[in-house]
Amino acid sequence: MTSPTETDAERIARRYPPAALPRWTWIVVAALFVAIGTPWLLWAAIHGANPAIDAKLVAYDVRSDTEVDVQITVERPDPAVTGVCSVRAQAIGTETVGEIDIVMEPGSERLVTVHETIRTFRRATSASVVACRVTP
Known part of the structure; x- marks a missing residue:
């Protein structure tokens, strides 16, 4: 109060x-x-x-229950850099059903298009580039 x-x-x-x-x-x-x-x-x-190496998924094609063809374009401002890009195949529900590491050897081109096949243990529905990193 x-x-x-x-x-x-x-x-x-x-x-x-x-x-x-x-x-x-x-x-x-x-x-x-x-x-x-x-x-x-x-x-x-x-x-x-400004990453030292970067990749974009251009296309993917589900060939069968155990294979996915992927096409990625890799950009390196310095083509002498060696790098690795991880690409993943996914099933419904984003479950990873296959993965591959694509090694980029030193070259003379800034932009390089790479075609690879990812083996899967189940039918994939999509693919994506997970990450790219420079290797020593």
Whole structure:
């Protein structure tokens, strides 16, 4: 219960005490996050936007219950780079039914189209490029 002499300002001050940390502390913390996070975000964006090797699935053809033909286009800004691209065949429900690692030897072309056959243990319904990585 409030006393008759208590003002509205005193009642509100009692109900809402001051914050444990002053406001400037949160401003400094936010500024530190921005100062550290912005360069990291820029580095991650630039690094991720320019991979040393990348592949796109151009076409796939389910030949039988145990084979899928795939065609991928591999891009390497530096054709002297050796890399491996993993390609996956999937059945209904995205179950992996076959996978193959395609090795890209050093060459002279930036763009290379590769045709491979993936052996499966069950009929596939789709194929996809999982990832590409540079090998030493």
